Amino acid sequence: MREIAYYPGCSLKDTAKGFEDSAISVSKDLGIELKELPRWNCCGTVYSLTDDNLMKQVGPIRNLVRARDQGYDSLYTLCSMCDNTLKRSNRLVKKDEDKLSKINNFMDQEEDYEGEIEVKHYLELLRDELGWQEIKAKVKEPLEGIKVAPYYGCMLTRPKEIGLDDPHKPSILDELITSLGGIPVDFPYESECCGSYNTVDKKEVVLGKTQTITGGANKAGADLIITACPLCHFNLDSRQAELLEVAPSHHPVPVIYFTQLMAVAFGDIDVSGFEKHAIDPEPGLNLDNTVVSKR
Amino acid sequence: MSEENGSETVEIFIMGKKYEVPKGLTIMKAMEYSGYQYIRGVGCRGGFCGACATIYRLEGDYKLHTDLACQTTVQDGMYLTQLPFTPAGRENYDLEELEVSNNSLLDLYPELARCVSCNTCTKTCPQDLEVMDFVNEAIRGNIKEVAELSFDCIQCGLCAARCPAEIPHHHVAQLARRIYGKYQAPDSEHLEKRVEEIDAGQFDEELDELVNLSKEDLKERYENREIEA
Ligand code: SF4
Numbered sequence: 064m065r066e067i068a069y070y071p072g073c074s075l076k077d078t079a080k081g082f083e084d085s086a087i088s089v090s091k092d093l094g095i096e097l098k099e100l101p102r103w104n105c106c107g108t109v110y111s112l113t114d115d116n117l118m119k120q121v122g123p124i125r126n127l128v129r130a131r132d133q134g135y136d137s138l139y140t141l142c143s144m145c146d147n148t149l150k151r152s153n154r155l156v157k158k159d160e161d162k163l164s165k166i167n168n169f170m171d172q173e174e175d176y177e178g179e180i181e182v183k184h185y186l187e188l189l190r191d192e193l194g195w196q197e198i199k200a201k202v203k204e205p206l207e208g209i210k211v212a213p214y215y216g217c218m219l220t221r222p223k224e225i226g227l228d229d230p231h232k233p234s235i236l237d238e239l240i241t242s243l244g245g246i247p248v249d250f251p252y253e254s255e256c257c258g259s260y261n262t263v264d265k266k267e268v269v270l271g272k273t274q275t276i277t278g279g280a281n282k283a284g285a286d287l288i289i290t291a292c293p294l295c296h297f298n299l300d301s302r303q304a305e306l307l308e309v310a311p312s313h314h315p316v317p318v319i320y321f322t323q324l325m326a327v328a329f330g331d332i333d334v335s336g337f338e339k340h341a342i343d344p345e346p347g348l349n350l351d352n353t354v355v356s357k358r
Numbered sequence: 359m360s361e362e363n364g365s366e367t368v369e370i371f372i373m374g375k376k377y378e379v380p381k382g383l384t385i386m387k388a389m390e391y392s393g394y395q396y397i398r399g400v401g402c403r404g405g406f407c408g409a410c411a412t413i414y415r416l417e418g419d420y421k422l423h424t425d426l427a428c429q430t431t432v433q434d435g436m437y438l439t440q441l442p443f444t445p446a447g448r449e450n451y452d453l454e455e456l457e458v459s460n461n462s463l464l465d466l467y468p469e470l471a472r473c474v475s476c477n478t479c480t481k482t483c484p485q486d487l488e489v490m491d492f493v494n495e496a497i498r499g500n501i502k503e504v505a506e507l508s509f510d511c512i513q514c515g516l517c518a519a520r521c522p523a524e525i526p527h528h529h530v531a532q533l534a535r536r537i538y539g540k541y542q543a544p545d546s547e548h549l550e551k552r553v554e555e556i557d558a559g560q561f562d563e564e565l566d567e568l569v570n571l572s573k574e575d576l577k578e579r580y581e582n583r584e585i586e587a
């Protein structure tokens with residue numbers, strides 16, 4: 064088993080537990096152990112654009128310091144928001160010595176951070192270190208005939224300095240779907256913002272976005288949508304269920320994490336965590352007549 | 359450091375005023391030695407009640423130190439003041455009525471989400487608790503972890519006084535321990551048994567006897583009490 068340093072972030076310990084469980088499980092199949100950092104703090108959630116307020120950079124950098132102190136040189140993320148925040152803070156201090164030294168002076172109980180850590184998303188591990196062939200080789204239940212809409216959202220690919228793919232034409236999730244034996248559907252809202260934190264106090268904005276995105280996926284023939292973001296998931300899944308109450312003609316499209324899709328294809332169905340989803344993913348996955356029958 | 363009446367002394371500054379006090383005194387004793395009388399800001403004198411929060415700086419050191427006045431000995435060149443109370447909002451809740459979920463702490467204390475992980479609270483805590491870690495556990499909704507990590511909190515309030523995110527750590531942690539104790543901790547059978555015995559009046563006689571003792575007899579009993587090792 065190869066060990067990699069893993070930063071879960073707060074959501075994966077709570078609302079997005081199914082994301083973490085499925086990731087741990089498919090990693091095992093791939094010969095990889097996700098070693099959670101023994102201590103970590105919130106990533107900051109949203110990268111602070113007032114980047115002269117260095118107080119907001121302390122949290123993300125502290126996580127990198129902790130990974131470094133564990134002897135790692137890379138830190139892997141699953142949540143695309145954590146990924147985005149950690150990568151951008153890391154980039155900020157790597158290219159600005161003054162800011163880095165200010166942060167180091169403030170954190171006077173830790174050894175100085177010198178940019179030793181590279182932050183990587185789990186998808187980068189799949190594509191760049193393992194390769195799609197490796198993924199293909201682990202598939203036991205190919206997603207034959209299942210049409211999956213890859214939903215990238217904002218955080219995985221933007222800004223392009225830290226994005227893991229071309230922000231205008233990302234393909235990494237498409238490639239994953241193909242490797243799992245499914246059919247990636249092209250749909251125009253793959254990088255449309257889900258409304259993000261407006262979900263807290265401007266729910267109607269998010270309901271509109273959810274209708275556009277999931278409606279678009281449905282039009283493109285998708286059986287389900289995959290995401291790497293717990294907030295996108297909440298907005299597209301839970302809010303979609305609310306949308307159905309006000310717009311009964313809306314055709315529901317289940318939304319799952321990309322690692323859950325992998326878990327299904329790898330035959331690890333017991334870790335999928337689908338019972339927590341507002342829109343039941345099982346019909347979209349044809350689970351009733353394929354994998355489920357073997358449970 | 360100098361000599362006064364043949365014993366070593368140190369120079370300290372209480373709220374900016376200079377005093378010479380015998381070496382080895384606690385901050386609390388040194389203040390009393392200097393003529394201050396504690397009316398508030400003192401309780402157990404044993405490091406347990408958290409009433410005697412103190413902040414100080416040492417000459418030539420940029421750090422603002424925090425400690426308990428009853429536990430910390432004075433040092434030469436100490437500039438200090440007491441902080442007997444830290445205003446920190448404690449929410450009203452009824453533990454009996456509380457709907458317990460992972461979000462219970464965040465619902466009542468949404469300011470938790472303002473934490474920037476600066477670690478100031480941890481550096482401040484005179485009990486050496488991992489305060490930042492329990493704040494992070496609170497954000498993640500891990501009530502048990504908050505309760506365990508904060509178990510030795512004595513509610514001195516120093517962390518809350520220094521937090522840039524204005525989080526009332528000790529109140530959050532107290533809520534977590536209450537929820538954990540009431541709803542989540544495994545029941546302890548011997549405790550329940552003892553409560554039943556008490557309810558059944560098994561100890562009434564002994565208690566009445568104690569209550570009716572004269573002060574002298576009570577003193578004698580106290581002095582000759584058996585202490586479990
Ligand atoms: S956690 Fe805060 S209130 Fe509790 S003992 Fe430490 S500094 Fe005092």
Ligand code: SF4
Binds near residue numbers: 472473490521522524
């Ligand atoms: S002092 Fe406040 S902001 Fe800083 S780590 Fe502690 S709780 Fe977070």
Ligand code: FES
Binds near residue numbers: 401406407409429
């Ligand atoms: S007086 Fe109680 S802790 Fe100092």
